[in-house]
Amino acid sequence: MQLTGAQALIKSLEMEHTEVMFGLPGGAILPVYDPLIDSSIRHILVRHEQGAGHMAEGYAHATGRPGVAMVTSGPAATNIVTPLCDAYMDSIPLVVVTGQVPYAVIGTDAFQEADTVGITMPITKHNWLITEASEIPRVVREAFHVATTGRPGPVLVDMPKDVANQTMDWYWPDAVDLPGYKPTTKGHPKQIKDAARLMAEARRPVIYAGGGILKARAAEALRQLVELTDFPVVTTLMARGAFPDDHERCLGMPGMHGNYTAITAMQQSDLLIALGSRFDDRVTGKVGAFAPGAKIIHVDIDPAELGKVRRPDVPIVGDCRLVIEEMVKAVRAEKTRRRDTGHEFPSLDGWHVQLRQWQEQFPLHYEQIEDGPLKPQFVIDQLCDNTPDDTIVASGVGQHQMWTSQRWTFNHPYTWINSGGLGTMGFAVPAAIGAKVGKPERMVWAVDGDGCFQMTAQELVTASAERIPVKIAILNNAYLGMVRQWQELFYEERYSEVYLSPDLPDYVKWAEAMGCVAFRVDTPEDVEPTIQKANEVDDRPVVIDFRTDYREKVYPMVAAGTSNDDVILDPAHDRPGGRD
Amino acid sequence: MTTTADGTPVQHHILTVLVENKFGVLSRVAGLFARRGFNIVSLAVSPTEDERFSRMTIVVDAESAPLEQITKQLNKLIPVLKIAELHPDQAVERELMLVTVKATAELRSQITELASIFQARIDDVGHDALTIQVAGAPEKLDAMTDLLQPFGIIELQRTGRIALPKLARRPAKLRAVKNRAV
Numbered sequence: 001m002q003l004t005g006a007q008a009l010i011k012s013l014e015m016e017h018t019e020v021m022f023g024l025p026g027g028a029i030l031p032v033y034d035p036l037i038d039s040s041i042r043h044i045l046v047r048h049e050q051g052a053g054h055m056a057e058g059y060a061h062a063t064g065r066p067g068v069a070m071v072t073s074g075p076a077a078t079n080i081v082t083p084l085c086d087a088y089m090d091s092i093p094l095v096v097v098t099g100q101v102p103y104a105v106i107g108t109d110a111f112q113e114a115d116t117v118g119i120t121m122p123i124t125k126h127n128w129l130i131t132e133a134s135e136i137p138r139v140v141r142e143a144f145h146v147a148t149t150g151r152p153g154p155v156l157v158d159m160p161k162d163v164a165n166q167t168m169d170w171y172w173p174d175a176v177d178l179p180g181y182k183p184t185t186k187g188h189p190k191q192i193k194d195a196a197r198l199m200a201e202a203r204r205p206v207i208y209a210g211g212g213i214l215k216a217r218a219a220e221a222l223r224q225l226v227e228l229t230d231f232p233v234v235t236t237l238m239a240r241g242a243f244p245d246d247h248e249r250c251l252g253m254p255g256m257h258g259n260y261t262a263i264t265a266m267q268q269s270d271l272l273i274a275l276g277s278r279f280d281d282r283v284t285g286k287v288g289a290f291a292p293g294a295k296i297i298h299v300d301i302d303p304a305e306l307g308k309v310r311r312p313d314v315p316i317v318g319d320c321r322l323v324i325e326e327m328v329k330a331v332r333a334e335k336t337r338r339r340d341t342g343h344e345f346p347s348l349d350g351w352h353v354q355l356r357q358w359q360e361q362f363p364l365h366y367e368q369i370e371d372g373p374l375k376p377q378f379v380i381d382q383l384c385d386n387t388p389d390d391t392i393v394a395s396g397v398g399q400h401q402m403w404t405s406q407r408w409t410f411n412h413p414y415t416w417i418n419s420g421g422l423g424t425m426g427f428a429v430p431a432a433i434g435a436k437v438g439k440p441e442r443m444v445w446a447v448d449g450d451g452c453f454q455m456t457a458q459e460l461v462t463a464s465a466e467r468i469p470v471k472i473a474i475l476n477n478a479y480l481g482m483v484r485q486w487q488e489l490f491y492e493e494r495y496s497e498v499y500l501s502p503d504l505p506d507y508v509k510w511a512e513a514m515g516c517v518a519f520r521v522d523t524p525e526d527v528e529p530t531i532q533k534a535n536e537v538d539d540r541p542v543v544i545d546f547r548t549d550y551r552e553k554v555y556p557m558v559a560a561g562t563s564n565d566d567v568i569l570d571p572a573h574d575r576p577g578g579r580d
Numbered sequence: 581m582t583t584t585a586d587g588t589p590v591q592h593h594i595l596t597v598l599v600e601n602k603f604g605v606l607s608r609v610a611g612l613f614a615r616r617g618f619n620i621v622s623l624a625v626s627p628t629e630d631e632r633f634s635r636m637t638i639v640v641d642a643e644s645a646p647l648e649q650i651t652k653q654l655n656k657l658i659p660v661l662k663i664a665e666l667h668p669d670q671a672v673e674r675e676l677m678l679v680t681v682k683a684t685a686e687l688r689s690q691i692t693e694l695a696s697i698f699q700a701r702i703d704d705v706g707h708d709a710l711t712i713q714v715a716g717a718p719e720k721l722d723a724m725t726d727l728l729q730p731f732g733i734i735e736l737q738r739t740g741r742i743a744l745p746k747l748a749r750r751p752a753k754l755r756a757v758k759n760r761a762v
Binding site for chain 1: 600660
């Protein structure tokens with residue numbers, strides 16, 4: 001069968017079970033958009049290429065399947081650089097196809113030419129420039145394989161226009177042949193046995209669960225491990241939902257804006273079991289002072305993570321699910337062995353009592369006064385209480401992200417979607433749209449800041465046009481709130497370029513102009529009824545402009561570069577015997 | 581020999597990296613070094629006995645800890661098949677140098693004599709200059725350069741070293757990723 005390069009590309013995407021792609025056509029990619037008309041693939045026409053990338057990320061987060069985006073050359077390719085980098089930092093499987101000027105004129109500064117492969121080299125797991133149409137099926141097959149296996153990540157396929165117009169003999173490769181790419185998935189049995197031995201002796205253990213748990217579909221395995229060992233679990237920003245918040249062993253989020261108990265449990269632990277987490281600076285604080293008395297078991301599918309920040313006592317390269325399943329067996333065996341020899345695992349009762357005391361003594365704190373200004377935390381609590389348990393929540397980056405991660409009760413994996421590593425403002429709206437496309441039966445809310453919302457809001461036009469009923473809660477405090485917080489705390493309240501105005505733009509009118517239903521909420525008593533109204537809308541997007549208190553700050557906080565021993569609590573907790 | 585600012589020798593590392601012989605691979609490898617702030621002392625690339633693959637010999641001066649991170653990151657590049665770190669004591673290292681040196685008629689014989697001691701070859705002769713080719717261990721090239729300096733070196737070019745493991749004591753072949761990451 002003879003196909004054009006363009007037809008071969010679309011057919012290859014179909015062979016990889018692509019159901020939906022996000023994109024925007026243009027000159028160099030024109031030939032590929034033609035066979036798309038006859039394809040089974042649903043195409044969602046975005047309003048900006050960055051939106052296509054973040055939608056693909058949201059889709060991948062929510063479904064576990066690779067997100068696919070397609071845009072043209074030059075400026076379109078550079079517009080999708082941010083999502084690629086975001087996906088690279090957060091290990092999200094993406095396949096991005098970019099158009100390229102004809103192969104024959106590459107390097108001549110042709111119209112809309114950019115060195116896309118060169119630009120995206122450091123922010124993709126791998127990328128390909130197609131030179132002949134006959135390469136297309138092989139490259140697409142390789143691209144999906146690389147994006148989804150090992151440590152997942154974004155890949156890019158650059159498709160010159162003349163190659164799309166060439167003809168080729170269709171084939172589909174039976175297998176992928178990449179001699180330099182063989183991810184290790186099975187953990188080394190000896191290392192796993194060593195890990196079990198350390199676990200058998202720990203008196204103050206903490207499981208440090210990271211985003212790798214979700215990537216490896218290991219939430220169930222983790223639950224088994226916790227139920228077997230009774231070890232407490234912290235879930236990082238990327239792992240919220242990987243272990244249910246309502247489980248009594250769940251301590252919630254650690255790190256710069258984690259809760260006191262999660263941070264301090266890690267600091268004082270004698271054994272940290274890092275599962276698919278990477279000792280990010282936002283988690284460790286000052287590395288030299290992080291968990292000084294802890295031995296480290298570190299499980300990651302990426303060997304480069306082991307020893308990158310903290311040297312583990314037991315490094316294990318492997319897929320989190322497979323390794324945890326083996327760990328469960330090894331711990332069981334160790335328990336039996338010790339029971340037989342009369343050396344049982346030490347009791348963890350004292351540790352659990354200590355953790356409970358911290359939780360009671362240092363809870364997250366805020367106060368909503370009845371006639372006072374609307375508190376952002378109150379809005380998030382109301383949202384969480386008035387939406388289904390399996391609601392998917394997306395967020396942008398900043399205060400609203402931290403409050404949501406801190407306060408939302410995540411009881412299911414794949415319900416929390418945010419930009420962790422790169423910290424991409426404007427992530428929420430398109431990511432929520434992508435998630436809703438992937439999981440249409442689920443309610444999808446984005447909690448966004450007013451600063452973030454203004455970066456990518458135009459994708460609500462996409463959502464309206466495509467009838468994708470996402471819901472957006474803007475916590476509008478009229479400031480770049482997190483920057484304001486740092487200026488208040490660390491720059492002597494010298495506020496530099498952080499004021500945004502609550503009314504400019506008029507978010508309600510703007511949302512309505514984009515085809516959304518829109519509400520504004522100024523007072524605490526309007527919060528719940530308005531959320532209910534928004535929940536009833538199921539045929540178009542909804543935006544709620546919550547006018548929140550700009551003075552509210554995110555606590556607890558570990559200031560950048562300081563030790564996790566120095567947790568700054570809410571001012572109400574500052575002095576011993578303070579309120580609460 | 582690589583030295584620090586105060587002249588003390590620095591332990592160098594030789595990485596030999598087996599890669600797929602495709603366009604853009606050098607850029608991927610070099611980019612990785614640049615992003616981690618590593619200075620490449622020398623780099624030599626050529627196809628191997630199997631022309632589907634190329635071997636890169638990369639010399640870096642580095643403390644061993646960050647080098648571990650670099651080799652792990654290199655291993656993540658899809659076109660990289662194998663990485664071996666060759667310890668200088670366990671490797672045969674060779675380099676080629678071309679040097680053009682001032683050589684008036686009266687000094688020419690002195691220089692050719694020097695060249696023959698180093699088993700170097702005169703590749704080009706001008707009225708008042710010679711171009712000499714010398715191959716060997718990098719230290720030999722350093723020594724020759726020193727001795728030629730007083731005559732006046734006009735231009736000098738070295739290839740950067742290539743290296744293979746010594747046969748007597750075959751070192752650990754590659755930094756395998758398999759669970760021996762640390």
